[in-house]
Amino acid sequence: MYRKIPIIPLVVIALIVGALTAAQTFVIDWVPAADSVEAERSFTLLWFLFWASVVFFMIVTSVLIYAIWKWRAKDDDLGDGPPIHGNTTIEIVWTVVPSLVLAVVAVWGYIVLERNEAVAADRLTVDVYAQQFNWTYGYPDAGIETGTLIVPAGRQVQLNVRARDVIHDFWVPEFAIKGDAVPGITHTLLITPTKPGTYPVVCAELCGVGHSIMRSTVKVVPAPEFSAWLAKAAAGAKATSAATAAATAAASGPGDVAAGRTIFEATCGGCHAGLGTEAGVGPRLAGIGWSDEQIRAQVTNGKGAMPGGLVSGTDLADVVAYVQSIQ
């Protein structure tokens, strides 16, 4: 009842099918380079899945193509095919083999997940803030914020991803790790970059009109270079906050009314007309009875139509003194 299996034609067809599949795989760059430990693990599994699929595709397609070519019904043959009940051996094989492959993939996938989610004791923690339409990065230990994510090669980085407005998604294709930034939730991602270089950060969740331009950069640098950069940036941040503190101290000293008047006319008078005695765009300021603190806060932070930060430091102290003097 069985014919001899036509090994040679089947192998020839299988090889052609396999070559075509492999060719279109390598002509197009489907998968980015794996530049993190996690990406290496994930992509190895991905390639195993791919090659396993190619093998089964070659087997199934070669039998199919051979059968179509060899046993095609004649144009005038309208009869039924011979009644065939089945073949227990083949059915067992095509059940057991895929089950084994699936079991391998399941266990392997579990191991990859388990390893990719293992937290290292010496990891670096960085806060990632997503906001329409940019990314900011905070280094809590150094007390600084940056617009470029700078991380050391060869050390695990824990990213605490947060959103300041709507849902975004942090994604660096070469790292093969991706996670939503959801308002009110901190999403933790673990990435261990392996190769110094510059990579794109992409927002992978439609977040508004600027979604497609919501990009940023990760710079992976050698560990010593990273430590040097972080130490320098932290020192710079300390110096800046010391300078701000000094300026605030100066601003809270008694101001000079005459100097304040000059600054007020130039900076504030356009909105607070008549040197603050008549109302313009802004309200009348004469005798508002606010404390120095309140006026300072109003000028520093702004409110409604009034922009903040127009004056600071000793100028601010002078303006406050002047506003207090208007009657």
Ligand code: HEC
């Ligand atoms: C672009 C116009 C504009 C400029 C410039 C401006 N202000 Fe104002 N200011 C306003 C408006 C509008 C308000 C009311 C804000 C609100 O309550 O929503 C206001 C409110 C204030 C108040 C609180 C008064 C109140 O009763 O609410 C103070 C104090 C004040 N301005 C001081 C200043 C000083 C000092 C400057 C200059 C450094 C200045 N403003 C520059 C528009 C301006």
Ligand SMILES: [Cu+2]
């Ligand atoms: Cu976004």
